[in-house]
Amino acid sequence: xxxxxxxxxxxxxxxxxxxxxxxxxxxxxxxxxxxxxxxxxxxxxxxxxxxxxxxxxxxxxxxxxxxxxxxxxxxxxxxxxxxxxxxxxxxxxxxxxxxxxxxxxxxxxxxxxxxxxxxxxxxxxxxxxxxxxxxxxxxxxxxxxxxxxxxxxxxxxxxxxxxxxxxxxxxxxxxxxxxxxxxxxxxxxxxxxxxxxxxxxxxxxxxxxxxxxxxxxxxxxxxxxxxxxxxxxxxxxxxxxxxxxxxxxxxxxxxxxxxxxxxxxxxxxxxxxxxxxxxxxxx
Amino acid sequence: xxxxxxxxxxxxxxxxxxxxxxxxxxxxxxxxxxxxxxxxxxxxxxxxxxxxxxxxxxxxxxxxxxxxxxxxxxxxxxxxxxxxxxxxxxxxxxxxxxxxxxxxxxxxxxxxxxxxxxxxxxxxxxxxxxxxxxxxxxxxxxxxxxxxxxxxxxxxxxxxxxxxxxxxxxxxxxxxxxxxxxxxxxxxxxxxxxxxxxxxxxxxxxxxxxxxxxxxxxxxxxxxxxxxxxxxxxxxxxxxxxxxxxxxxxxxxxxxxxxxxxxxxxxxxxxxxxxxxxxxxxxxxxxxxxxxxxxxxxxxxxxxxxxxxxxxxxxxxxxxxxxxxxxxxxxxxxxxxxxxxxxxxx
Numbered sequence: 001x002x003x004x005x006x007x008x009x010x011x012x013x014x015x016x017x018x019x020x021x022x023x024x025x026x027x028x029x030x031x032x033x034x035x036x037x038x039x040x041x042x043x044x045x046x047x048x049x050x051x052x053x054x055x056x057x058x059x060x061x062x063x064x065x066x067x068x069x070x071x072x073x074x075x076x077x078x079x080x081x082x083x084x085x086x087x088x089x090x091x092x093x094x095x096x097x098x099x100x101x102x103x104x105x106x107x108x109x110x111x112x113x114x115x116x117x118x119x120x121x122x123x124x125x126x127x128x129x130x131x132x133x134x135x136x137x138x139x140x141x142x143x144x145x146x147x148x149x150x151x152x153x154x155x156x157x158x159x160x161x162x163x164x165x166x167x168x169x170x171x172x173x174x175x176x177x178x179x180x181x182x183x184x185x186x187x188x189x190x191x192x193x194x195x196x197x198x199x200x201x202x203x204x205x206x207x208x209x210x211x212x213x214x215x216x217x218x219x220x221x222x223x224x225x226x227x228x229x230x231x232x233x234x235x236x237x238x239x240x241x242x243x244x245x246x247x248x249x250x251x252x253x254x255x256x257x258x259x260x261x262x263x264x265x266x267x268x269x270x271x272x273x274x275x276x277x278x279x280x281x282x283x
Numbered sequence: 284x285x286x287x288x289x290x291x292x293x294x295x296x297x298x299x300x301x302x303x304x305x306x307x308x309x310x311x312x313x314x315x316x317x318x319x320x321x322x323x324x325x326x327x328x329x330x331x332x333x334x335x336x337x338x339x340x341x342x343x344x345x346x347x348x349x350x351x352x353x354x355x356x357x358x359x360x361x362x363x364x365x366x367x368x369x370x371x372x373x374x375x376x377x378x379x380x381x382x383x384x385x386x387x388x389x390x391x392x393x394x395x396x397x398x399x400x401x402x403x404x405x406x407x408x409x410x411x412x413x414x415x416x417x418x419x420x421x422x423x424x425x426x427x428x429x430x431x432x433x434x435x436x437x438x439x440x441x442x443x444x445x446x447x448x449x450x451x452x453x454x455x456x457x458x459x460x461x462x463x464x465x466x467x468x469x470x471x472x473x474x475x476x477x478x479x480x481x482x483x484x485x486x487x488x489x490x491x492x493x494x495x496x497x498x499x500x501x502x503x504x505x506x507x508x509x510x511x512x513x514x515x516x517x518x519x520x521x522x523x524x525x526x527x528x529x530x531x532x533x534x535x536x537x538x539x540x541x542x543x544x545x546x547x548x549x550x551x552x553x554x555x556x557x558x559x560x561x562x563x564x565x566x567x568x569x570x571x572x573x574x575x576x577x578x579x580x581x582x583x584x585x586x587x588x589x590x591x592x593x594x595x596x597x598x599x600x601x602x603x604x605x606x607x608x609x610x611x612x613x614x615x616x617x618x619x620x621x622x623x624x625x626x627x628x629x
Contacts, residue, residue, distance in 0.1 A: 005500060005504050008500070095344075098346070099346055102346070103346065108348050108523075108525060108526045108529075108546070108549060109526070110526070110550075187500055191499070191500045191503065192499035192500055192503065192526060192527060192530065193526070193530055194499055194526040194527075194530070195499075196347075196497040196499055196523040196524060196526070197344055197346065197497055197523070198496075198497050199497050199498060199499055199500075201495045201496075201497060201498040201501070202495070232504075233504065233508070236491070236493075236504055236505050236507075236508040237508050237511070239489075239491040239492070239505070239508070240457070240488065240491050240505070240508040240509040240511065240512045241512060242488060242489045247463055247491070247492045247494070248463075248494070251492075251494045
């Protein structure tokens with residue numbers, strides 16, 4: 001089902017939207033997803049409960065995001081550099097623990113999967129749909145949303161109005177981390193029922209691209225992720241139907257769709273003006 | 284504002300991607316020990332008397348539950364059975380020469396490169412280090428100290444194809460693979476040949492590829508898409524992502540076929556086409572130790588027991604007796620060389 005396979009990217013992109021709105025681009029999204037996938041699997045495997053697994057996955061994603069926040073928000077270090085370091089850290093830590101726990105030659109792991117709630121829809125998919133709506137409301141209508149947006153557009157003004165830029169950006173990056181952790185947990189527990197090293201396979205970067213694609217609006221970001229998910233499932237169907245085309249071309253199909261849509265709808269800058277700029281109080 | 288010109292959003296993402304790419308390259312590359320390769324001919328220090336040192340290079344992670352882990356287990360077999368000193372690295376073909384040279388300089392007697400991609404670097408490095416034997420898994424180049432294994436996995440894929448074609452109720456069978464590469468495609472062609480030999484009316488779907496190692500979710504989604512094309516038997520070349528193939532098959536109630544390792548204990552797997560790598564690796568290592576090794580390409584197949592095909596015992600009751608007889612006879616014919624299964628050279 002398209003919704004299920006699109007959910008990891010859609011979740012991560014939804015959380016990242018909030019982070020970017022506050023002015024922080026969390027390049028470590030991939031790392032948070034991978035850590036989420038791994039620790040969710042580890043917790044689900046040792047407790048037998050996929051729900052505890054989800055919580056562990058969220059915690060792992062959040063922890064990495066907060067580490068990122070400490071370096072970039074508190075210390076003002078370049079967000080891209082720190083984010084890349086977070087990705088490497090996650091790859092190294094999950095790989096190392098995986099090899100020590102499950103043997104160097106690997107095993108095909110099986111863990112308890114999330115049960116469906118209605119028909120084939122499970123709780124995480126419902127949460128994804130609800131959070132896209134909820135976060136749209138938070139960003140557009142709530143005082144917190146206004147402050148977050150101000151922090152991403154013009155942090156000086158937000159600070160002058162009495163808000164703590166650092167605190168708001170921590171909220172933003174925490175949001176990115178929580179959703180990325182959940183996205184990773186869903187990849188291992190909701191879809192795969194297993195884990196493999198680096199199993200996120202670049203989904204974190206696709207999610208970051210989806211934020212741009214969705215013009216920093218949660219509902220549009222969700223729609224973008226579903227569209228890419230649809231394009232991907234289409235390319236699989238075309239391959240299976242034996243369409244005579246190089247498979248590399250088919251694999252590139254989702255990205256061609258994204259590019260085309262961006263060219264058509266992507267005029268004008270709508271990125272938060274202070275995105276990725278460190279803010280130093282009183283500077 | 285600090286007066287610096289503002290970097291655009293897209294340039295940030297670009298920068299991140301470039302950094303990430305570089306970092307991955309470093310991670311993969313830092314497997315190699317950092318000894319810079321010497322360009323002039325330099326004989327490696329011969330191993331200390333009595334010590335037998337063996338190294339293994341793999342393209343991917345040795346915990347992939349497939350192609351690479353099989354070689355890693357064989358390496359550990361050499362370690363325990365021959366009390367050898369062993370080491371292994373994950374090395375992309377572009378860095379292979381450096382890794383080969385550094386092992387040779389450290390006095391390794393034998394270096395395995397588990398993939399045809401290592402054959403050319405070995406042929407290039409071999410003449411400089413006559414005291415070290417280089418063996419790649421597949422590949423066509425040889426020298427006095429450079430040779431290759433050729434695992435005849437096609438033989439067991441052929442039998443898997445026969446079983447699938449005879450047992451399929453829909454008349455459609457398929458395969459899922461990670462990459463469109465010659466070594467994988469050769470096995471899938473043999474699967475098709477076996478299927479057609481057993482049942483000329485069978486429809487064998489063209490192989491489908493998910494393109495990214497370890498992506499269980501994509502492997503699963505792709506498997507679902509060929510099941511949607513009515514395939515009720517699916518073989519894979521997915522290594523660590525095989526779980527996705529098995530999971531999709533189990534959920535849809537169709538039969539999966541394991542590969543590379545005996546995966547009959549996995550849910551949904553009715554038979555496995557696999558390699559028993561350890562004896563072949565051990566035999567070769569012994570020939571190197573006894574100095575009887577000749578630089579040649581050794582074809583290892585069912586005749587030596589290196590390649591095998593096994594039906595899941597729990598599934599066996601669902602296979603008609605005459606089919607089991609046919610499979611056994613075919614296996615025997617392959618073993619004795621009466622039947623030659625097609626294979627590509629690469």
